Amino acid sequence: xxxxxxxxxxxxNLNEQFSRLRELLYSDDEYDIDSMHSRMHxxxxxxxxxxxxxxxxxxxxxxxxxxxxxxxxxxxxxxxEAWQKICNLFEYFKTTxxxxxxxAWADAALAHWDDGLRILxxxxxxxxxxEDIRLSLGRVLESDYDIWFDFDWTRIxxxxxxxxYDIPPDNYFETVNHPQMARIRHLDVEESSFDESxxxxxxxxxxxxxxxxxxxxxxxxxxxxxFAYDDEPSGDHVAHTLAQAPHLxxxxxxxxxxxxxxxxxxxxxxxxxxxxRLRYLNxxxxxxxxxxxxxxxxxxxxxxxxxxxETFIDPGHSAHQETGSA
Numbered sequence: 001x002x003x004x005x006x007x008x009x010x011x012x013n014l015n016e017q018f019s020r021l022r023e024l025l026y027s028d029d030e031y032d033i034d035s036m037h038s039r040m041h042x043x044x045x046x047x048x049x050x051x052x053x054x055x056x057x058x059x060x061x062x063x064x065x066x067x068x069x070x071x072x073x074x075x076x077x078x079x080x081e082a083w084q085k086i087c088n089l090f091e092y093f094k095t096t097x098x099x100x101x102x103x104a105w106a107d108a109a110l111a112h113w114d115d116g117l118r119i120l121x122x123x124x125x126x127x128x129x130x131e132d133i134r135l136s137l138g139r140v141l142e143s144d145y146d147i148w149f150d151f152d153w154t155r156i157x158x159x160x161x162x163x164x165y166d167i168p169p170d171n172y173f174e175t176v177n178h179p180q181m182a183r184i185r186h187l188d189v190e191e192s193s194f195d196e197s198x199x200x201x202x203x204x205x206x207x208x209x210x211x212x213x214x215x216x217x218x219x220x221x222x223x224x225x226x227f228a229y230d231d232e233p234s235g236d237h238v239a240h241t242l243a244q245a246p247h248l249x250x251x252x253x254x255x256x257x258x259x260x261x262x263x264x265x266x267x268x269x270x271x272x273x274x275x276x277r278l279r280y281l282n283x284x285x286x287x288x289x290x291x292x293x294x295x296x297x298x299x300x301x302x303x304x305x306x307x308x309x310e311t312f313i314d315p316g317h318s319a320h321q322e323t324g325s326a
Contacts, residue, residue, distance in 0.1 A: 107158075261283050267305075283315050
C-alpha cells in the first residue's frame with residue numbers, strides 16, 4: 001500500500017494554538033471511539049477560535065490526520081470492530097474535499113472485505129440525507145418501521161444486503177417489487193414486533209407470496225424469513241410458496257425460522273427445481289413449535305433432493321453437515 005503523503009504542519013503566527021491542535025489529534029488511544037469524540041469536540045472549539053486564514057490550514061491538517069488514521073485502520077483484519085472504528089472516523093472530516101477523497105480511497109481499500117461486515121450505521125441512515133457520500137461505503141442497509149417512510153434505500157447503489165425489521169405490508173410489497181431489488185443479493189426479513197396489527201400469520205404468508213411473485217428477486221443468493229411470533233403453522237405454506245417462485249432461482253442459502261414445518265414442507269423444498277443450488281438450509285422451528293412432525297423421512301427427503309446441500313439445520317435445532325451427495 002502506498003504510504004500516505006501526510007500534510008505539512010501549518011505555519012502561523014498562532015503557533016500555540018496549532019501546537020494544541022496537534023496535541024489533541026495525537027493520542028495513545030486515538031482509535032478509541034469515546035476518546036476521539038471528546039478530543040474532536042475540543043478540536044472543533046479550537047478551530048472556531050482561529051482566523052479564516054489559519055482555520056483553512058488547520059482544517060486541511062485535521063483531515064490529513066484522519067486520512068492517515070484511516071489508512072492504518074484499513075490494514076487491520078476485517079472485523080465488526082474495525083468497521084465501527086472506520087465509520088467513526090468519517091464523523092469528523094472537516095472539508096468536503098477531504099471527505100470525498102477519503103470515501104473514494106476507503107471504498108477501494110475495503111473491496112476485499114465481506115459485504116456483510118459493511119453495515120451502514122443507523123445514525124447515518126436516520127439522518128435521511130441521500131446526498132451524504134458516506135452512504136456509498138455501506139453494503140448492508142438495516143431498515144425498520146421508524147425510518148422507512150423517509151428513507152429511500154434505492155438511491156444507494158452499493159447496497160447488496162437488505163435487512164427489513166417489522167416493515168408494514170404495503171412498504172414490504174413496494175420494496176420487493178421495486179426494480180432496484182435486482183441489486184440485492186441477501187434479503188433478511190425479521191419480525192420482532194409484538195404489534196399484532198402489523199404481524200399476523202396471514203401477513204407471513206402474504207410476505208412470502210409477494211416475494212415469490214416479484215420479477216426482481218432473481219439476484220438473491222441468500223434469503224432469511226424469521227417469523228418470531230408466528231402463532232400458527234405457516235412453514236409448510238411458505239415452503240410451498242417459495243418452491244413455486246419463478247424468479248427465485250439463484251438461492252444458495254435459505255432460512256425459514258421460528259415457524260412450524262413438517263415432512264411435507266421439507267419434501268416440497270427438496271423437489272423444487274429452484275432450490276437445487278442450495279448449500280445451506282435452516283428450518284429451525286424455535287422453542288414454541290413441536291418439531292416431532294419432522295421425522296427421518298423428511299431428513300432423507302432433503303438429503304436425496306438437494307444434492308449440493310452442505311449444511312442442514314432441521315426444525316429440532318439439529319445440524320447435519322455434508323448431507324448432500326455432491
